[in-house]
Amino acid sequence: MNRRTFGSAARLGVLSLAALSFAALAVYFANRHVTETIVKHQAAAKRPTPATVPVVVAKFDLIAGEAVGPDNMAIRPIPVDLAPSSSLRPDQFDAKAGMRLARALRSGEPLLTEILQPAEPAGLSSRVRQGIRALTITVDDVNAVSGMLRPGDRIDLLYSARSPGADGTPAVETSRILVQDVAVLATGRQFKPAAEDNGNRAFTSITVELSPDDAQRLIVAQRTGRVTALLRNPDDRHAVSTKTVDANALLGLDPRPAPGPSRPAIRSGPEMIVGGGGALASSRQHPDRDAALVSPTGPIPQGVSLPPNNSPAGIPLPGRRVSDAMQPDRVSQVPSAAAQVPLPQQPLLFR
Structure with a gap:
């Protein structure tokens, strides 16, 4: 065995030994972790379950001023030691429904009575x-x-x-x-x-x-x-x-007024009656005759002429118009020619 081959085998043995050591350590720590986990679970199983209490919490984040109600609130149990003393219980929620939040409320946060304020009454x-x-x-x-x-x-x-x-x-x-x-x-x-x-x-x-x-x-x-x-x-x-x-x-009264006593008709305007020769003339009954000639003794004889503006004291002479004789600017002394005209046999009456 040459020297190079021995060195390679030594390095390989060291690496294998190191790998086995790390594997043994890994198995040890894994086994220890599993054992500790089992022990913890067993210990937790042996401990009594903490008491919980149901409280009203927010379903999602709410802003200040929102009204609380079944649509944005839920009921969840939380440990008694973690539940605030002023948290709202389910049996108290109906009396508080419709009230508004004085501050914002996060999702899952218990609803507290001190953050509720009365809703403004509807007008x-x-x-x-x-x-x-x-x-x-x-x-x-x-x-x-x-x-x-x-x-x-x-x-x-x-x-x-x-x-x-x-x-x-x-x-x-x-x-x-x-x-x-x-x-x-x-x-x-x-x-x-x-x-x-x-x-x-x-x-x-x-x-x-x-x-x-x-x-x-x-x-x-x-x-x-x-x-x-x-x-x-x-x-x-x-x-x-x-x-x-x-x-x-x-x-039961008749609303119509009772008829009053009848009154005679009141004539308006002067009425003149001219007598003579059995003839009567009334200016009211015949207003169209105001311009007619008044001749109580008959027609004026031929050859007799009268002055146009002379009449005795406003009395109409035969053959003169009544309206002309009644005007004051035509009153004057009877001229000599008027003596030739016969006067009425009956007096003239005025009313």
Whole structure:
């Protein structure tokens, strides 16, 4: 065996010995680890299980202000020694549902009572249906059914006013149904029925639910008359047909005025009666004859002429127009030519 071959065999033996040593160490440590694990499990099995308690925890991360409810909360058991004293139990959750978080809550973190704050109460606007309006009207003890109205009741609204009479008749009190089956949303500032409300609570206004058209009519009714609430049975939702009632109908009176005594016809304007020769002429009965010639003794003889602007003291002469003779600018002394004209045989009468 040469020297080179011996050296190679020695190195191979050393490497094999080292490999066997490492393998033995690996087996030893593996066996030790398995043994220790078995011992730990056996020791853990011998120890009693720690007591747990169910608490309400967050299903996922929640931000401050979110409302807690079944959709974001769950029930999980945790060890008693790890459960906070203020953690919420399942039997307490129903009373806290709907409250809001005062701070953020991580997933799996127990819900604590001190991080819950009351939810803001929903306003009246959330109770008004779409397309409907809420209107507040002033009431007193009489037209509020003696204060017995409560939110949720249904009423009719009666309108009363003094209606002007027709054909000169005096004004009379009139009443009619304005709207029917109206829901009462609030009485005063209360919009939730109170369990202890015995009907003695005082309020001066009610808020009702109306369509926009009925709201306009009710506003006009408040300004022009009196509105009275009529309480309905909650199961009676049918509209009734009613008539307008006034004081005359209640008392059985005839609203038409009694006819007064007849008066003689009053004549207007002056009336002139001209006598002579059996003929009468009236300026009122025959106004178209104002421009006609008045001749009580017959036609004017031929060859006799009258001055155009002369008449004795405004008295019409035969053959003159009555309207011309009555004008003052034509009154003058009778000329000599007028003496040739015969005067009327009967006096002239004026009225």
